[in-house]
Amino acid sequence: MAEDKPPFIDPLNAFCKDTEAYLVGNTDGPLSGLTFAAKDIFDIEGHVTGGGNPDWKATHSPANHNAWIVQTLVDAGATMVGKTHTDELTRGILGENAHYGTPINSKAPARVPGGSSSGSAAAVAGGLVDFALGSDTGGSVRIPASFCGLYGLRPTHGRVLLDGILTQSPSYDTIGWFTRDASTYARIAEVVFGNPIPDTIPSHLVIAEDAFEEADRDVSDVLRPVAEKISAMVRNSSQVRLAPSGLIAWASQQNILQSEEAWDSVKDWVDTVNPRFSFWVSERYNLAINLTQDQITEAALLREQVRTRMDEVFANGGIVCLPTAVAPAPLLGLPASAKKEIQGRLSHLTCIAGTTGRPQLSLPLGEVNGLPVGLSFLGEHGSDEELIGFARIVEEAMVT
């Protein structure tokens, strides 16, 4: 391509410094004119996928092709300008990487950006690119979207081809992206899903009572009125408690089963390389190492209960409305105990989509003391386009 590469500025520590992954987009595609970045778990031909860990990077070869979604976006006209920081091997939800530092959350500079798609969220929030690719296994798109005031979808599990990305936990891994507005989100979604994004309003909206109770009081106080306002746009609405056994129990099973898969994905490499991890990452792998068969069996049973219960909730179709995160972005550099507590609490809400494979879109519809908080739409399997289409309608309604 003849285009010149513009000078690259990254005041937010969002980008990997040693990877010049620049792919000029097709000149007359539907995404022409848009720039994007990709989390450093997406393969780019000729570059090593670093995965946020220097020992991973040092022991892997350059990729031999572009990840399917990257190639699709470039073919559709978007220009990729770089790769972005991630929590180590996607094992984190706050975005603090012990090797490469923490990308700056320009919407809340004293706070974490959220992770693991930390650099992608920071780059979009700070206006460095129009959109950015991330992945969501346990909340890694939804949480940074909420913390940085962005739109971010965890698609239906299996809908976006996982070709050319670093695997964490196959039963949970999904690819999503971040934008600052719903219409750009929809524009990209049409390319990714190959379908038009409809302007339809769901027939039914369920407000997840227990999810709002799980969130900090000030988060609920801000988001609950927004949810009410949106429910007024929908023909039928109802209030439901999702988790009879409690959201904490719901989260515990995913923590166990996801940890087990995540360890399975890397254990041969770990045994060979003896890589360096920050302690909290290694602690999560060790959780898996120390699991008993009883714990795994019990978690698998609970997983079935969660899935059955959510099928009931969706028996009449529609969407479920819940806070994306229990709290706004935590302060940078919290002590370990405080970090672990918030990590645990975040999973109480993220596990619902994660466990059931349903799509969940976070919308930047609230602020608590000037800090962004996201409201989420959780939909039926395969309803990704409808969620995004409704978000576009809601965005317009909120602005006007």
Add this chain to the structure above:
Amino acid sequence: MAEDKPPFIDPLNAFCKDTEAYLVGNTDGPLSGLTFAAKDIFDIEGHVTGGGNPDWKATHSPANHNAWIVQTLVDAGATMVGKTHTDELTRGILGENAHYGTPINSKAPARVPGGSSSGSAAAVAGGLVDFALGSDTGGSVRIPASFCGLYGLRPTHGRVLLDGILTQSPSYDTIGWFTRDASTYARIAEVVFGNPIPDTIPSHLVIAEDAFEEADRDVSDVLRPVAEKISAMVRNSSQVRLAPSGLIAWASQQNILQSEEAWDSVKDWVDTVNPRFSFWVSERYNLAINLTQDQITEAALLREQVRTRMDEVFANGGIVCLPTAVAPAPLLGLPASAKKEIQGRLSHLTCIAGTTGRPQLSLPLGEVNGLPVGLSFLGEHGSDEELIGFARIVEEAMVT
């Protein structure tokens, strides 16, 4: 001091590259003319004690005084030329440091030097210094002494002041040193202990049958005749099985109790800093995190049984003779499973002195296929001088 610092050569990756810790020895002391190095867990005034982990180094201040033993040796005339590599925070027995690389075992270059006092052993074995300081918590002097063909003492627990060293597990930590010959060992010991080293032969020598059985067949085949030869120098000798419940059980309790203390020593720092460790180091800390109170109680009971049994073995005084290590130095870069197996097996013999606080001196008295293997004298509490004195006699007897 007026002496010029000679050019420093380190072809063995034994020394820390970024620490110029050079202390000129007193000109007319008993150790004048000797050069030494110290494992990078010994404080040197004005230098940060790195402990084999870059995040430890980055988060600690320079030491405000020299460790007691370093100052004592310099006052006695020895010149300290540098600090040496260690396994991370002394948590390793093979000497492979993921951050700084593996010191070269010049006696077996395709093999590990042993750890955690890896650089000190490598520096002495390679002739870069006359002696070097290490520490022994679970075998970190004895094992590298065996692997590198050196003399190395784990002193009676509590006999050498632990002032100015990085703590691993206080109930087990000791300071030792390496030399190439027994007479230099004795010369240093007279300074450290403040007592003359006697030329006395113990009244009784016990050959630890089960310890010889625990070692590889070719190690026993080489060391057993040496032990017989030494027992012929002693008035009474006998053959005893030390561990009625088996040496594997004996080692398991120390693994648990030492892990718990080691984690206790660093957990506040780990929680604050979230440091990077190689995975195998973090796995050992996680062992402690996941211990149950039942496991700890059971281990403490077993520890008492070990101590009582060894008091019985020493009822008639004398020394116990056993192989230092179950095998010669393993090859560099073994797979994790093989490494863990050898680490576990090494502890079956090292735990005896570790658990009972008794002194153990490894003597370089054997070779298996050209690889050094050490024979050990285990003594009564406080008999450090006698062990070293007898080693000097044995050395002479073996040479002549």
